[in-house]
Amino acid sequence: MNIAELKKNIKDKKISPSEILDIYFKKAYVVNKDTNCFISITEDYTRKRLQNSKIESELSFIPGVIKDNINIKGTITTAGSRILENYKSPYTATVVEKLGNFSLIGKGNLDAFAFGSSTENSGFGVTKNPLDTSKVPGGSSGGVAAAVVSGVSLFGIGTDTGGSVRQPASFCGLVGLKPTYGLCSRFGLIAMGSSFDVPGIIATNVSDTALVLNSIAGFDKKDSTSINIEKKDYTKLKDDSKLKVGILKMPKDGVSTEIAKAFDDSVKLFSKLNIDLVEIDFKYISYSLAIYYILVPAEISANMSRYDGIRFGFHPDKNFESISDFYKDARSKFEDEVKRRVMIGTYTLSQGYYDAYYNKATQIRNLIKNEFKEVFKDIDFLISPTTPTLPFNIGEKTKDPLSMYLSDLFTVPANLVGYPAISIPNKKIDNLYSGLQIMGRPFEEDRLLSLSYLIENQLWK
Amino acid sequence: MEIKVIIGLEIHVQLKTNTKMFCSCSAKYFNDSPNTHLCPVCLGLPGALPVVNKKAVIQAIKVGKALNFNINSKSRFDRKNYMYPDLFKGYQITQFEFPIDTDGYIVLKSGKKINIYRAHLEEDTAKSLHHKGYTLLDGNKAGVPLLEIVSSPEMFSKEEAKEYAKKIYNVVRFIGVSDCDMEKGQMRFDVNINLEIKKEGKIFKTPISEIKNLNSFRSMERAIDYESQRQLEEFEKKGIVLEKGNKTTRGWNDNLSKTFFQRDKEESDDYRYFPEPDLPPFILTEKFIQDALSEIDILQEDALVSLIQEYRISSDIADLIVEERDYYDFFIKVSKSYKEYVNLSNWIVTEIIAIIKEYSLEISSCDIHDFIKLLNSIDEKKISVSSGKEILKKMMLEDINIEKEIDNKLIDTDLNKIESIIKNILESNKDLVQKYLDGKEGIMGFLIGQVVKEMKGRIDPIEVKEKILIELDKNYRN
Numbered sequence: 001m002n003i004a005e006l007k008k009n010i011k012d013k014k015i016s017p018s019e020i021l022d023i024y025f026k027k028a029y030v031v032n033k034d035t036n037c038f039i040s041i042t043e044d045y046t047r048k049r050l051q052n053s054k055i056e057s058e059l060s061f062i063p064g065v066i067k068d069n070i071n072i073k074g075t076i077t078t079a080g081s082r083i084l085e086n087y088k089s090p091y092t093a094t095v096v097e098k099l100g101n102f103s104l105i106g107k108g109n110l111d112a113f114a115f116g117s118s119t120e121n122s123g124f125g126v127t128k129n130p131l132d133t134s135k136v137p138g139g140s141s142g143g144v145a146a147a148v149v150s151g152v153s154l155f156g157i158g159t160d161t162g163g164s165v166r167q168p169a170s171f172c173g174l175v176g177l178k179p180t181y182g183l184c185s186r187f188g189l190i191a192m193g194s195s196f197d198v199p200g201i202i203a204t205n206v207s208d209t210a211l212v213l214n215s216i217a218g219f220d221k222k223d224s225t226s227i228n229i230e231k232k233d234y235t236k237l238k239d240d241s242k243l244k245v246g247i248l249k250m251p252k253d254g255v256s257t258e259i260a261k262a263f264d265d266s267v268k269l270f271s272k273l274n275i276d277l278v279e280i281d282f283k284y285i286s287y288s289l290a291i292y293y294i295l296v297p298a299e300i301s302a303n304m305s306r307y308d309g310i311r312f313g314f315h316p317d318k319n320f321e322s323i324s325d326f327y328k329d330a331r332s333k334f335e336d337e338v339k340r341r342v343m344i345g346t347y348t349l350s351q352g353y354y355d356a357y358y359n360k361a362t363q364i365r366n367l368i369k370n371e372f373k374e375v376f377k378d379i380d381f382l383i384s385p386t387t388p389t390l391p392f393n394i395g396e397k398t399k400d401p402l403s404m405y406l407s408d409l410f411t412v413p414a415n416l417v418g419y420p421a422i423s424i425p426n427k428k429i430d431n432l433y434s435g436l437q438i439m440g441r442p443f444e445e446d447r448l449l450s451l452s453y454l455i456e457n458q459l460w461k
Numbered sequence: 462m463e464i465k466v467i468i469g470l471e472i473h474v475q476l477k478t479n480t481k482m483f484c485s486c487s488a489k490y491f492n493d494s495p496n497t498h499l500c501p502v503c504l505g506l507p508g509a510l511p512v513v514n515k516k517a518v519i520q521a522i523k524v525g526k527a528l529n530f531n532i533n534s535k536s537r538f539d540r541k542n543y544m545y546p547d548l549f550k551g552y553q554i555t556q557f558e559f560p561i562d563t564d565g566y567i568v569l570k571s572g573k574k575i576n577i578y579r580a581h582l583e584e585d586t587a588k589s590l591h592h593k594g595y596t597l598l599d600g601n602k603a604g605v606p607l608l609e610i611v612s613s614p615e616m617f618s619k620e621e622a623k624e625y626a627k628k629i630y631n632v633v634r635f636i637g638v639s640d641c642d643m644e645k646g647q648m649r650f651d652v653n654i655n656l657e658i659k660k661e662g663k664i665f666k667t668p669i670s671e672i673k674n675l676n677s678f679r680s681m682e683r684a685i686d687y688e689s690q691r692q693l694e695e696f697e698k699k700g701i702v703l704e705k706g707n708k709t710t711r712g713w714n715d716n717l718s719k720t721f722f723q724r725d726k727e728e729s730d731d732y733r734y735f736p737e738p739d740l741p742p743f744i745l746t747e748k749f750i751q752d753a754l755s756e757i758d759i760l761q762e763d764a765l766v767s768l769i770q771e772y773r774i775s776s777d778i779a780d781l782i783v784e785e786r787d788y789y790d791f792f793i794k795v796s797k798s799y800k801e802y803v804n805l806s807n808w809i810v811t812e813i814i815a816i817i818k819e820y821s822l823e824i825s826s827c828d829i830h831d832f833i834k835l836l837n838s839i840d841e842k843k844i845s846v847s848s849g850k851e852i853l854k855k856m857m858l859e860d861i862n863i864e865k866e867i868d869n870k871l872i873d874t875d876l877n878k879i880e881s882i883i884k885n886i887l888e889s890n891k892d893l894v895q896k897y898l899d900g901k902e903g904i905m906g907f908l909i910g911q912v913v914k915e916m917k918g919r920i921d922p923i924e925v926k927e928k929i930l931i932e933l934d935k936n937y938r939n
Contacts (some may be wrong), residue, residue: 010511024502069614070508071507071508077507079507084507087507089507089508090501090506091501091506091509093508133717150696167912179583187509187510188509189506189508190507191507191739192740193738194738195738221512222510222512223510224510224511224512224513224738224739224741225740225741227643298735299735299738301542302540302542302550302551302552302731302733302735303542304551305542305550305551305552306505306507306550307549308544308546310546311504311505311549314505319594323544323545323546327544344634346733349542349733349734350731350733351731351733354733354735358735402623426605434659454490
């Protein structure tokens with residue numbers, strides 16, 4: 001079932017909104033037991049909210065899952081961290097407002113504050129990959145991907161700071177779109193790396209992704225980084241002729257043979273479609289991960305400061321000698337990965353290190369931005385694998401943060417430069433999914449989705 | 462031994478805007494119940510994002526002009542990271558590298574130029590209310606727009622520091638950018654101070670202290686006095702001189718009239734500034750700047766010059782009139798129909814302002830039309846000056862009918878009556894008259910007063926004096 005089909009059934013009164021809720025919530029409890037994809041299942045909230053509701057938007061009554069770092073008034077929004085275990089947001093994120101009266105099935109599990117690539121770092125337990133429960137679903141939007149691939153929701157909204165939508169989509173055989181930075185409002189997304197974060201879409205196919213993008217895209221005056229551009233209809237296919245597609249030159253290390261093979265197959269497919277291909281060897285892209293893990297923790301270190309134990313989190317019920325003793329106690333309760341990144345970021349911004357780390361990384365980020373601008377003068381799209389490996393085992397990388405960070409190898413550049421990128425599923429390898437990533441020019445999601453639609457159909461022929 | 466005190470001032474001014482710096486909460490919180498001016502943005506709730514208040518930017522541009530700054534077309538906000546309960550986000554959004562205003566100056570009366578490094582926009586913090594064993598927070602103030610004006614350390618006495626601060630206060634108030642009401646915390650001073658000591662042909666500099674959060678001119682002056690003395694004593698006792706990293710932060714205890722140690726630089730925060738990712742760098746177009754500047758109709762110094770040159774008012778009096786924008790506006794309004802400018806300025810400064818201060822009024826209590834009628838009646842000698850003063854006071858304090866009041870005080874021109882009253886008064890005060898004739902001139906005032914009283918004020922005391930002198934010559938002097 002895709003969104004269009006369900007919409008038609010609702011319109012034709014073949015299924016009533018309350019039947020949808022009955023079916024999907026029933027399924028949600030079952031799937032959640034097996035996979036732990038939800039932090040909360042929002043049955044009471046949604047039934048109450050949709051009472052007497054009518055078809056009024058593109059996604060009316062369509063079941064969806066929202067990553068739990070996106071605020072929805074009336075639900076608990078934990079960001080996957082015990083620090084916000086009971087946090088009831090008094091307001092709703094713009095992208096969720098824009099979805100209208102969809103059926104919120106639940107809030108998806110995630111790595112605490114979206115710091116991670118496997119949904120193992122959640123304060124609310126590990127989410128399992130529904131396709132193979134010994135594997136991770138990817139992350140940090142792993143709960144959303146798991147819910148969508150299990151059929152508990154037809155779409156999900158996640159957040160993508162370095163691949164957190166595309167990588168789990170790829171691990172779960174789904175489509176994951178990271179829109180251009182500034183196309184969709186960040187207002188109400190619990191910030192991780194503010195200059196990298198975007199809300200993203202996970203769905204089972206490209207058409208549904210386009211439909212959801214139609215709803216959530218658009219300028220928001222509450223987000224000063226959102227851009228006021230003319231509204232597009234992303235469901236309309238663009239007939240692009242004479243496309244030129246760049247193939248990212250594969251790094252020497254880090255890419256598994258299965259992935260390299262799958263990618264080769266996709267490249268062949270493009271040739272078959274008579275699309276001009278050119279290999280692109282970026283000069284600075286190899287620095288992407290390194291500077292990402294300087295700049296993002298820097299922004300994180302500031303974004304995490306508000307969780308000081310006074311208004312959020314564990315307010316220790318005892319007296320302290322000084323305010324810094326209080327902070328030490330309250331903030332020791334953060335999840336390990338959160339502590340790790342706050343400390344890295346604090347360090348790289350400190351006097352004496354700022355120039356060597358933060359400043360240098362910003363300079364390289366600008367070099368990469370300029371390089372992308374140059375390269376994209378010549379090509380329309382850039383393709384690469386979404387991830388360097390197939391889904392890994394639960395527990396495989398938790399002791400080795402660096403190898404976990406490498407999962408973002410191909411996804412991070414799009415966040416560094418703000419470009420849109422999509423992951424569409426390759427055919428299964430050894431019963432596991434991988435993804436093909438296509439990156440487009442800023443604000444050309446319409447063209448990106450049109451090409452993806454074409455490829456999606458070819459890939460699965 | 463020669464001692465020079467070196468002072469630099471950081472002045473925080475709360476800007477007059479309807480809403481806070483980065484959200485739409487009302488910025489007018491004074492006396493409101495605690496925590497009633499809050500929203501997800503200024504409370505720093507997860508996921509909330511700041512949006513720059515355009516009015517605050519306009520106000521900063523106006524200050525730029527008034528204090529001779531370069532108004533930068535490219536500007537940016539940064540995050541200043543430090544944790545304290547009154548700072549809800551754990552960082553303050555401020556301007557570090559690219560403030561709106563840079564390289565300004567003002568000129569003191571002596572002609573000395575004081576350079577001002579910069580003026581930048583930032584957000585105010587919440588208010589901490591410390592109690593025994595616990596602290597309460599009031600977030601109404603959190604996020605209120607502040608302009609921080611940072612001088613170069615070029616003031617070499619508390620008098621210069623005060624004049625500089627007063628000038629900033631006046632200039633900023635005059636263009637309506639802030640009320641600078643210090644009792645409401647709308648203007649606060651941080652004083653950076655150290656000493657340069659010449660001793661046995663050598664120059665020593667004492668370590669710099671930054672005295673935080675002084676909230677009146679008086680406490681600023683007292684803090685400078687105390688701190689200069691303290692630094693001198695410390696230098697004589699310990700001989701410690703200025704080095705990189707030995708700046709200290711001190712507070713001011715107004716009750717004890719003492720500064721007290723808060724922290725030294727070693728343990729003070731490294732603010733880890735970095736560009737605010739939620740607010741893209743912004744460009745102020747020439748048009749935007751011009752539109753902002755067009756909100757300034759006149760600067761204080763231009764107003765002063767015009768009073769002196771166009772209206773021919775003495776500079777002392779003009780200074781007092783431009784001290785408050787309201788006074789100046791009042792002068793200009795009245796001057797449209799009353800052309801005796803010097804007389805007008807004297808009335809404003811010696812009478813109206815005195816009444817305002819005595820009764821804590823606003824100048825709006827003085828009705829312009831009634832005031833003009835009053836001045837005309839005096840000039841036309843319909844009523845005496847002293848009657849005029851009486852009516853003015855009554856007019857500002859009560860609701861009166863000006864015509865009626867003037868009628869009641871019309872000068873009595875019945876010469877026979879005046880002369881006979883004078884005769885009677887002098888006769889019944891023969892002793893005093895004799896004393897006057899013997900040289901006690903002060904008695905004249907009393908005699909005049911008696912006559913004026915008898916005439917129910919409806920006479921000009923100067924005329925009374927003339928007539929008394931004539932009567933004395935005629936009947937009392939031999």
